[in-house]
Amino acid sequence: MSTLPQRVCRLKRCQIMLLLASALLICAPLPALAGTGPSDPWQTLTEAGIAARNEARYEDAERLFLLAGHETEQFEPEDLRIAATLNQLGLVYHAQGQYARAKPCYEQALARWERALGPEHADVSSALNNLAEIYLEEGELAQAESYYLRSLAIGKRVLGAGHPELAVGYNNLAGLYRKQGRLAQAEAKFRLALALLDGADQSASIDPAPILNNLAALYKEQGFYVYAEPLYRQALSLRRARFGDRHPAVAICLNNLANLYHAQGLSEYADRYYREALAVSEAAAGPEAALTGTILGNWAWLVHERGLADEATLLYQRALVIQQQTLGRDHPMVAMILDRYAGLLSDLGQSLEANRFALRAAAIRAQHSAPSRSSTQGQTNVTSQEVPIP
Numbered sequence: 001m002s003t004l005p006q007r008v009c010r011l012k013r014c015q016i017m018l019l020l021a022s023a024l025l026i027c028a029p030l031p032a033l034a035g036t037g038p039s040d041p042w043q044t045l046t047e048a049g050i051a052a053r054n055e056a057r058y059e060d061a062e063r064l065f066l067l068a069g070h071e072t073e074q075f076e077p078e079d080l081r082i083a084a085t086l087n088q089l090g091l092v093y094h095a096q097g098q099y100a101r102a103k104p105c106y107e108q109a110l111a112r113w114e115r116a117l118g119p120e121h122a123d124v125s126s127a128l129n130n131l132a133e134i135y136l137e138e139g140e141l142a143q144a145e146s147y148y149l150r151s152l153a154i155g156k157r158v159l160g161a162g163h164p165e166l167a168v169g170y171n172n173l174a175g176l177y178r179k180q181g182r183l184a185q186a187e188a189k190f191r192l193a194l195a196l197l198d199g200a201d202q203s204a205s206i207d208p209a210p211i212l213n214n215l216a217a218l219y220k221e222q223g224f225y226v227y228a229e230p231l232y233r234q235a236l237s238l239r240r241a242r243f244g245d246r247h248p249a250v251a252i253c254l255n256n257l258a259n260l261y262h263a264q265g266l267s268e269y270a271d272r273y274y275r276e277a278l279a280v281s282e283a284a285a286g287p288e289a290a291l292t293g294t295i296l297g298n299w300a301w302l303v304h305e306r307g308l309a310d311e312a313t314l315l316y317q318r319a320l321v322i323q324q325q326t327l328g329r330d331h332p333m334v335a336m337i338l339d340r341y342a343g344l345l346s347d348l349g350q351s352l353e354a355n356r357f358a359l360r361a362a363a364i365r366a367q368h369s370a371p372s373r374s375s376t377q378g379q380t381n382v383t384s385q386e387v388p389i390p
Helices: 004-011 041-054 058-072 080-095 099-117 122-137 141-159 166-180 183-198 209-221 225-243 248-263 267-284 290-305 309-327 332-347 351-367
Strands: none
Touching: 041 058, 041 080, 058 080, 080 099, 080 122, 099 122, 122 141, 122 166, 141 166, 166 183, 166 209, 183 209, 209 225, 209 248, 225 248, 248 267, 248 290, 267 290, 290 309, 290 332, 309 332, 332 351
């Protein structure tokens, strides 16, 4: 069997994708085992990795968890710390949208936990939830629903039906229903998740901000803007209180508010929030980060609609470069930007170039068997990316 570092080296060749996640990921508790303590290298590296991930320092987190993986090579094959390290590494990749790298980490953690702990353990529920998120992003909706439901069933039996931590599972299941167009079911599950948190004491570790964001997005998609805005603002307030003003989670909330104002035709408000979201994303995630590319693409479309062709061209071009680098040249998000850019070029009378971009966008969509999404069909709504639960 290959070692964890060897497996990770192979995974690094996989395509990087953007996390536009509406989901909450679950970080299983670290195993409390004899022989670990303040001077234990694995424990020290793992705790430092968790701190780095929670601060969105993903390169540092990956490095620390890989070092922790080196430490596990001296453990017994069924040592639970191996599964914990794999899960932690999966969370780092997942938080960056690197699903092809996260999936095998989760799968190996799940297999190890099932063997060691049995199929009804809370850690198994955590791994099932996180794997369900990967299947959702890959479009395998039936498999995702099966894993979500199994994860929730275990959680109910282990924690009790009214436990606030079940809000995670209900939020994620609601996200699946939303993607399937089962909007009434999605709303009910989002509200159930929030109700579980409303009844929790203030020390509960689960942040309601991502659930608020997701319910707001559901209302926005249906044109219920008056319901969406206070939810988005509440989520932004919670994220600022928790992370400060310079964090990717804050940029996501700002982007979503900008999208809401854009959808209502409130261009000045939308422009202001896109600018702020971009500044935060560049400072917190980096100027070439996938989140930065998404915000640029959304802002470019607003600028395009306002008739500022030169500025829109620069924004589209920068967004396209970033998205191709982070998502890959054939990702559906790239097709969306190509479509919008083609629309701008057509408006400028550059029909040959516009047709070239439009044909490339159509070819990408054909690869994914996805219906056409024209440049007038809506912004990319980046719903809240949750820091994994401690």
